[in-house]
Amino acid sequence: MDSYLGNIKECRFIHSLASGAKITDPSVVKGIGDDTAVVRGPGNKYWLFTVDMLAESVHFKKGEDLKKVGYKAMAVSVSDIASMGGLPRYALVSAGFPRQGFQEKARRLMSGLRQCASRYGISIIGGDTNRSDKLVVDVFLAGEVEQRRLVLRGGGRKGDVLFVTGRLGGSQSGRHLCFQPRVRQARFLTAHFKVRAMIDLSDGLALDASRLAEACRLGVILFEEKIPLHPDAAGLKSALTDGEDYELLFALSSKDAGRLNAAASSQRPPLRFIPVGVLTDQFRGVRLQRRDGVVRGLPGPSFSHF
Amino acid sequence: MDSYLGNIKECRFIHSLASGAKITDPSVVKGIGDDTAVVRGPGNKYWLFTVDMLAESVHFKKGEDLKKVGYKAMAVSVSDIASMGGLPRYALVSAGFPRQGFQEKARRLMSGLRQCASRYGISIIGGDTNRSDKLVVDVFLAGEVEQRRLVLRGGGRKGDVLFVTGRLGGSQSGRHLCFQPRVRQARFLTAHFKVRAMIDLSDGLALDASRLAEACRLGVILFEEKIPLHPDAAGLKSALTDGEDYELLFALSSKDAGRLNAAASSQRPPLRFIPVGVLTDQFRGVRLQRRDGVVRGLPGPSFSHF
Numbered sequence: 001m002d003s004y005l006g007n008i009k010e011c012r013f014i015h016s017l018a019s020g021a022k023i024t025d026p027s028v029v030k031g032i033g034d035d036t037a038v039v040r041g042p043g044n045k046y047w048l049f050t051v052d053m054l055a056e057s058v059h060f061k062k063g064e065d066l067k068k069v070g071y072k073a074m075a076v077s078v079s080d081i082a083s084m085g086g087l088p089r090y091a092l093v094s095a096g097f098p099r100q101g102f103q104e105k106a107r108r109l110m111s112g113l114r115q116c117a118s119r120y121g122i123s124i125i126g127g128d129t130n131r132s133d134k135l136v137v138d139v140f141l142a143g144e145v146e147q148r149r150l151v152l153r154g155g156g157r158k159g160d161v162l163f164v165t166g167r168l169g170g171s172q173s174g175r176h177l178c179f180q181p182r183v184r185q186a187r188f189l190t191a192h193f194k195v196r197a198m199i200d201l202s203d204g205l206a207l208d209a210s211r212l213a214e215a216c217r218l219g220v221i222l223f224e225e226k227i228p229l230h231p232d233a234a235g236l237k238s239a240l241t242d243g244e245d246y247e248l249l250f251a252l253s254s255k256d257a258g259r260l261n262a263a264a265s266s267q268r269p270p271l272r273f274i275p276v277g278v279l280t281d282q283f284r285g286v287r288l289q290r291r292d293g294v295v296r297g298l299p300g301p302s303f304s305h306f
Numbered sequence: 307m308d309s310y311l312g313n314i315k316e317c318r319f320i321h322s323l324a325s326g327a328k329i330t331d332p333s334v335v336k337g338i339g340d341d342t343a344v345v346r347g348p349g350n351k352y353w354l355f356t357v358d359m360l361a362e363s364v365h366f367k368k369g370e371d372l373k374k375v376g377y378k379a380m381a382v383s384v385s386d387i388a389s390m391g392g393l394p395r396y397a398l399v400s401a402g403f404p405r406q407g408f409q410e411k412a413r414r415l416m417s418g419l420r421q422c423a424s425r426y427g428i429s430i431i432g433g434d435t436n437r438s439d440k441l442v443v444d445v446f447l448a449g450e451v452e453q454r455r456l457v458l459r460g461g462g463r464k465g466d467v468l469f470v471t472g473r474l475g476g477s478q479s480g481r482h483l484c485f486q487p488r489v490r491q492a493r494f495l496t497a498h499f500k501v502r503a504m505i506d507l508s509d510g511l512a513l514d515a516s517r518l519a520e521a522c523r524l525g526v527i528l529f530e531e532k533i534p535l536h537p538d539a540a541g542l543k544s545a546l547t548d549g550e551d552y553e554l555l556f557a558l559s560s561k562d563a564g565r566l567n568a569a570a571s572s573q574r575p576p577l578r579f580i581p582v583g584v585l586t587d588q589f590r591g592v593r594l595q596r597r598d599g600v601v602r603g604l605p606g607p608s609f610s611h612f
Contacts, residue, residue, distance in 0.1 A: 025396075138444045
């Protein structure tokens, strides 16, 4: 269940991959380093490509209901597309199954994959299957976004307000398998506001905020009193570091921030966004302002246990 | 090393996947059931999407040089794109690594992936990494093809001549790790001829010819005397069933067939295609005409050992 560490390691591998393969193709708008890759598409649109692999014992327990695993496998990629402001369109699914109980396992997994695909308007158009000692499922998802609605990680400016789309922490008690990717929220935001930076919270607010800040070449102050704790969260630390919340974290200018929730509350059903911090040029990394006013640093993604 | 059986099983799983998820999106030209999925793209082009997963102990031996594994992981997907008449463009790579020796393994694998990507003009634009007891690598590849050059499996007509792009059999002695996907051949063919049906030979001529025939709702007669044996092949059976040749099998009208090799030989360097059979409406499935004139049936993809 240590996707937190798993993802830190991923960063390093993916960066090594990125550094070795200089992309010269001018149709690639964004390669490795954001929630999805971005490629020029038809007309005024971009294609968004992302892939997420879930493995037994790492992202889900042996014996877990595979329908839930299938749902999650699709949903984590949908969340990546949402964090770019886009809509998911086409999925291809690779899966490796243990020999024992293959048929039933495949059926349950597919049922969950389809449930999520159906909910978000995705066509499953291909796949590959293999044997594997432990179950592994890998979802490739292609989405699209209007060029003017594309949101990268790195466009935030000092003084921008950071919001999240929901309560954080304790997702491992069950939510991490059945969360709802915030596509509707992302589409509302990019339709009505200039969203300057956005990322989905896969590894916890502390780490993902540091990634967003790093991409913006700025620092982040989070306000303890503002951070919305989920009822499942064990406390503030849980909300900061548990991971797998799959809420969105995004930056708006202070002017846009002031009118956000009035506009959101007029939606049917209404939406609500929670301000949790600000971007600053006074330092790099993430700091937390406690209720007593004391500001302290939070660890960033600079270590690995792989 | 039983990708033959692995792929038969794959057929069944993927068909169950296909049957359960009716695709209603009109932009999907072809979902599951060909070498790649086909989606409407910009202007007069289609997108081609494919994914192939390679797993240790199934597609390559533990201890195999991971540079070769990386090359192969990319190349099998390139071959899928070629079999549709297209050009590969963008890749995303998921990999699961055992903890031990992660860095070096990742480096070797990436080196092979990059080698193939570079050779075929592919940009590696994303990926995901995980831990896994056994190494697994999954390559998603997006390609494109001009609408008029798209080749599906099912367009062959009775009397069409079937060709292959090279010699068959015995690829497990090493070739299965370093083959050259037939992109150049496919692009030559679709530039100068109306290719009516095409498939790449991943599971052996007998099985893949039966797939092409089935898609065309026709039968195939293969001529023993024409089947080009690779020097590594142990004999005819090897050429028919070993698999992992990654040559192309395609159908041309008899008129086009007559002028194919004259046109091919004028290319620089020259190309050459080998006629191996014909499509017929006299039966379904695949039959082999032996040198002595006797015709016998070959087993099709109707069994599974999974």
